[in-house]
Amino acid sequence: MSSASLDVVCVGNALVDVLAHADDAFVESHGMVKGSMQLIDDVVAHELYADMASAVEISGGSAANTAAGFASLGGDIAFIGKVSDDQLGEVFAHDIRAAGVRFQPPAAPDAPTGRCLIIVSPDAERTLNTFLGASSLITPDDIDELLVEQARVLYCEGYLWDQADAKAAILKAMRAAGAAGRKVAFTLSDSFCVDRHRDEFRDLAENHVDILFANEPEICSLYEVDTFDEAAKHVSGHCELAALTRGAAGCVVITSDGERVEVPAFPVDQVVDTTGAGDLFASGFLYGLTHGRDLENCARLAGLAAAEVISHVGARPEVSLAGLAASNGLA
Amino acid sequence: MSSASLDVVCVGNALVDVLAHADDAFVESHGMVKGSMQLIDDVVAHELYADMASAVEISGGSAANTAAGFASLGGDIAFIGKVSDDQLGEVFAHDIRAAGVRFQPPAAPDAPTGRCLIIVSPDAERTLNTFLGASSLITPDDIDELLVEQARVLYCEGYLWDQADAKAAILKAMRAAGAAGRKVAFTLSDSFCVDRHRDEFRDLAENHVDILFANEPEICSLYEVDTFDEAAKHVSGHCELAALTRGAAGCVVITSDGERVEVPAFPVDQVVDTTGAGDLFASGFLYGLTHGRDLENCARLAGLAAAEVISHVGARPEVSLAGLAASNGLA
Numbered sequence: 001m002s003s004a005s006l007d008v009v010c011v012g013n014a015l016v017d018v019l020a021h022a023d024d025a026f027v028e029s030h031g032m033v034k035g036s037m038q039l040i041d042d043v044v045a046h047e048l049y050a051d052m053a054s055a056v057e058i059s060g061g062s063a064a065n066t067a068a069g070f071a072s073l074g075g076d077i078a079f080i081g082k083v084s085d086d087q088l089g090e091v092f093a094h095d096i097r098a099a100g101v102r103f104q105p106p107a108a109p110d111a112p113t114g115r116c117l118i119i120v121s122p123d124a125e126r127t128l129n130t131f132l133g134a135s136s137l138i139t140p141d142d143i144d145e146l147l148v149e150q151a152r153v154l155y156c157e158g159y160l161w162d163q164a165d166a167k168a169a170i171l172k173a174m175r176a177a178g179a180a181g182r183k184v185a186f187t188l189s190d191s192f193c194v195d196r197h198r199d200e201f202r203d204l205a206e207n208h209v210d211i212l213f214a215n216e217p218e219i220c221s222l223y224e225v226d227t228f229d230e231a232a233k234h235v236s237g238h239c240e241l242a243a244l245t246r247g248a249a250g251c252v253v254i255t256s257d258g259e260r261v262e263v264p265a266f267p268v269d270q271v272v273d274t275t276g277a278g279d280l281f282a283s284g285f286l287y288g289l290t291h292g293r294d295l296e297n298c299a300r301l302a303g304l305a306a307a308e309v310i311s312h313v314g315a316r317p318e319v320s321l322a323g324l325a326a327s328n329g330l331a
Numbered sequence: 332m333s334s335a336s337l338d339v340v341c342v343g344n345a346l347v348d349v350l351a352h353a354d355d356a357f358v359e360s361h362g363m364v365k366g367s368m369q370l371i372d373d374v375v376a377h378e379l380y381a382d383m384a385s386a387v388e389i390s391g392g393s394a395a396n397t398a399a400g401f402a403s404l405g406g407d408i409a410f411i412g413k414v415s416d417d418q419l420g421e422v423f424a425h426d427i428r429a430a431g432v433r434f435q436p437p438a439a440p441d442a443p444t445g446r447c448l449i450i451v452s453p454d455a456e457r458t459l460n461t462f463l464g465a466s467s468l469i470t471p472d473d474i475d476e477l478l479v480e481q482a483r484v485l486y487c488e489g490y491l492w493d494q495a496d497a498k499a500a501i502l503k504a505m506r507a508a509g510a511a512g513r514k515v516a517f518t519l520s521d522s523f524c525v526d527r528h529r530d531e532f533r534d535l536a537e538n539h540v541d542i543l544f545a546n547e548p549e550i551c552s553l554y555e556v557d558t559f560d561e562a563a564k565h566v567s568g569h570c571e572l573a574a575l576t577r578g579a580a581g582c583v584v585i586t587s588d589g590e591r592v593e594v595p596a597f598p599v600d601q602v603v604d605t606t607g608a609g610d611l612f613a614s615g616f617l618y619g620l621t622h623g624r625d626l627e628n629c630a631r632l633a634g635l636a637a638a639e640v641i642s643h644v645g646a647r648p649e650v651s652l653a654g655l656a657a658s659n660g661l662a
Contacts, residue, residue, distance in 0.1 A: 020429075021649075049425060050425070052425075052429065053429050054390065054399070054425075054426040054427075054429040054430045054647060055422075055425070055426060055429070056387060056388070056389050056645065057387070057388035057389070057422060058387050058388070059385065068385070086417075086418055087417055087418040087419050087443070087444075088418050091386075091388060094380060094381070094383075094385075094386070095385040095386060096385075098351075098383065098384050098385040098386070099385045112418070113418075314387065316385060318352075
């Protein structure tokens, strides 16, 4: 195993978020399941957008947010994802590079840059409606194996599993990482996503993934169990490390050799928009892990990064997370 | 004079704001004058954007912000401005309509939708760098005289004066409004804009404008005087009504028949981003004026709307201004 020249490489959907506030009646009347992610086509995207209130555009995408947060902590990270040669593609590329993430987009496909129409509810919960566009057209050819081999950790988002070519692209990246002796990290992304791909996600957890990220509904759905403790037992037999979030109750980190670390959520004055909470949790955790921190420190950095992002609209940090970590004794 | 079926029609630049934080050194090293607006071409826009931090896109444009704020107060308002048939044009059109403003864009020109690259400084001051794009291509043909005649007030932004065709468009609108017995309102927009067009702006104030909006540097620049009181004396001889803002010191309203109303600024917990402060001041003032309020009430509504918009990033209200006015005894 050669020495790594990069901390992490992320593979994920390249999306621009379109965030607007709406009440629960809006979410219900549009047939959304509050708090979840659904894929929508171009037609539904236009109809929904027409119904939405005045919005804000901020670069997003789950693994891309993780990459931005990781860079904000001071880490060296690259992102692989696909945008179009259009204004939103320019916005995405600008923002992720400005955040300090290495990004060389593959050749632009003949589809508009993907966007995620996000309804932010009065209780700060977010409901995602994703028009994948160009992002869904990522293929194994877009995976730069040399880049993957250079990174100590490969991090992939479960959302990509909805497209056959994207799935093949992830598997190619995972094989390249495994062959180079790198760690493979994966997030289950969304409980409905787990529902759609349970068998394959279980196979991934057992055979490909070293570090698994999931929230409580996702990990319970993966193993079709009712309680968090049952799910935790299952996952400890499969992955070297599982970082499991429980919303306001904090997180639990479980290792395959029986270690269990619990850390409470970092206190937040006012939760404004939970978009990106899980993504930024992964930023902090991966940063700690790739910088020699113990598991408790990893979990605390994860909680701090998540707390920053839920205190404002949008899924990318608004302040330097490195500075925030330093002022909270986590540098 | 037939009865008006609309409160206000606005003419202005149709822009999407691209907001990023940066320190004063960034503003200086890029040759900007902090707090002002400069026009930039496509090349400079690309260079500056490349240097800017990760940004947020929010619909903007001075008079368009005023229109959005006016609608948020419950008023009936239309906006005239030009966007392209591109993603940012779609964003602009969506947002202004979602805000409750009537907007039927003229045929799209062969130029991208305009954008304003905004640097937000640590002290919340904003510096504007405007690439006008499609917005600058507004011509007299784009002025719907029937629409102008229907509105009790025509409101135009001084920023449009930088383009010959746009200037002709405003003059056409002002003539249509005057002929229909409507009031003409105008904002001086920016002290550098006043410098560029001082003689024409003075002529406008003397001969076309009934209601003038300006901040202290703008009105002092217009009359080339050193003190606010001298400027106030000049303007009272020219316009029926002048609503003059003095930042944190509040505002002064002056009428041609010698009335003078002073109202302190509405208190704000934390000033986050002053983008849109003047625009939203105009929203509140025009709303009061078109709804039978006395001048003090107009000025208080103006201050309240400005206070809301400077308490967050972006130049459009994030909450219902009608609700805010009600809860502050200004409904």
